[in-house]
Amino acid sequence: MIPDELTKGQFDTVYNVLSLAIAAQLFTAIFLLAAQPRVLQRYRQALVISAIVCGIAAYHYFRIFDSFKKAFVSDAPGGESVYKQAIGESFNEGYRYVDWLLTVPLLLMELVVVLALARKLQASLLWRLIPASALMIALGYPGEISGDTTTRLIWGTLSTIPFLYILYVLFVELTRSLDRQSPTVRMTVSRMRILLFASWGVYPISYLLPVIGGDGPVAWVSKQGAYSVADILAKCLYGLLIYRIARLKSFSDEKSFAKDEGKEDLVEAKP
Amino acid sequence: MIPDELTKGQFDTVYNVLSLAIAAQLFTAIFLLAAQPRVLQRYRQALVISAIVCGIAAYHYFRIFDSFKKAFVSDAPGGESVYKQAIGESFNEGYRYVDWLLTVPLLLMELVVVLALARKLQASLLWRLIPASALMIALGYPGEISGDTTTRLIWGTLSTIPFLYILYVLFVELTRSLDRQSPTVRMTVSRMRILLFASWGVYPISYLLPVIGGDGPVAWVSKQGAYSVADILAKCLYGLLIYRIARLKSFSDEKSFAKDEGKEDLVEAKP
Secondary structure (H helix, E strand, C coil), rough: CCCCCCCCHHHHHHHHHHHHHHHHHHHHHHHHHCCCHCCCCCHHHHHHHHHHHHHHHHHHHHHHHHHHHHHCCEEEEECCCCEEECCCCCCCCHHHHHHHHHHHHHHHHHHHHCCCCCCCHHHHHHHHHHHHHHHHHHHHHHHHHCCCCCHHHHHHHHHHHHHHHHHHHHHHHHHHHHCCCCCHHHHHHHHHHHHHHHHHHHHHHHCCCCCCCHHHHHHHHHHHHHHHHHHHHHHHHHHHHHHHHHHHHHHHCCCCHHHHCCCCCCCCCCC | CCEEEEHHHHHHHHHHHHHHHHHHHHHHHHHHHCCCCHHCCCHHHHHHHHHHHCCCCCCCHCCCCCCHHHEEEECCCCCCCCCCCCCCCCCCHHHHHHHHHHHHHHHHHHHHHCCCCHHHHHHHHHHHHHHHHHHHHHHHHHHHCCCCCHHHHHHHHHHHHHHHHHHHHHHHHHHHHHHHHHHHHHHHEEEHHHHHHHHHHHHHHHHHHCCCCCHHHHHHHHHHHHHHHHHHHHHHHHHHHHHHHHHHHHHHHHHHHHCCCCCCCHHCCCC
């Protein structure tokens, strides 16, 4: 639940961490768009999708930031006192779900698209990962907006089913199709799966926080911080790892491109 | 500490210097993106990173500017009187730390990337410089937001340890790897290190100002001016020196490119 009061330190911490998320996501989006010529044509679509994901996330953080700034007010000069909930303004946590509903399926798409798998395999992975991820977010929402513990647990459990299915597809099925990738690409994909798993793990923990009794301003401020850091890792760092895979594959596909980019030492033989 | 009152002259000075920083950083970013075709392909990634750094800094100065404008208000027509702290609005110095947390590691990355060093050497430098610089900023923050002198000194001292380590890597280790660069490139790198050292030096001085008794509006206005000038030098001038290195190296790498750019007289033999 949203706390009635925040100290100035708590207010400033949430404020700065939300602004950090905006800056990181907006400028990762710009970087990925500007860096397109740094990979071969065939990998640019994956970069554009990554940039769009970061852009969508930045948009939602602008909204969350504004919503937060209006939802808590101080009545002292220089804001040197407690911040109370403003009259007629509420902090809208729903923006996060809207964001995830759009970005989480796209994050899985990025990963599949950049690997340039065979057409049938790619279609089969996407047709399972994208609906499953949209379902995972949609099923979590009714629990998130409910104050009732039982409701929270029921929807949370339902949402876990597609989550486990996604993990199965990523860790079992995708692994089988990695045999045609170079060692460094395989290693980067492994790291990205762990990054997804670790950063997505923050969401169920934050979700369960009110259930296990973690309430009050400190828990709430920590939750905002954890969400923001998880979003920065799952969108920006993830997008930069997509860029790395696209670079490595470009160099291995065309040695002359690697030479023009001054990266002949990054050319790897495919197995 | 943020002063309770500013004269109109003091208010206008901070206002104008913050706007100067926005203009310098935003348009250096645009210049660096637009100037990409003026260097060979292999140096464009360094230019894009430099542009992103200037863009992130410009974003934060927009935020700082807005925060400042709302934090001090005058109640006279034409603003012709003292400016007092506004009710419920505070000037947020935290934006600066959020900015540095993102930009300082990227500044060090630019320098290493533009030199096009061997892969292993580059990785080794980046794996040490980037975590050290993030640590330096993160350790400074708790001291900056504290009003207590002892707290300020403890965190300031802790933050100095990674700073000294960065200086060691830049001035000792990096120097060893410069033997394959042309004389002008070596000289430019030397200048950039001194620029980093001199402009970063402004930050600890501003940090210690309240400790050595420099308080009150004049010290505070000077601090805002010093931060802004240091940021312009460390981001814009630094980014333009990166551009200069990329140009010189492009000309030396390909004489035909130097000819097309009308700069045959800048071709240097590599040692």
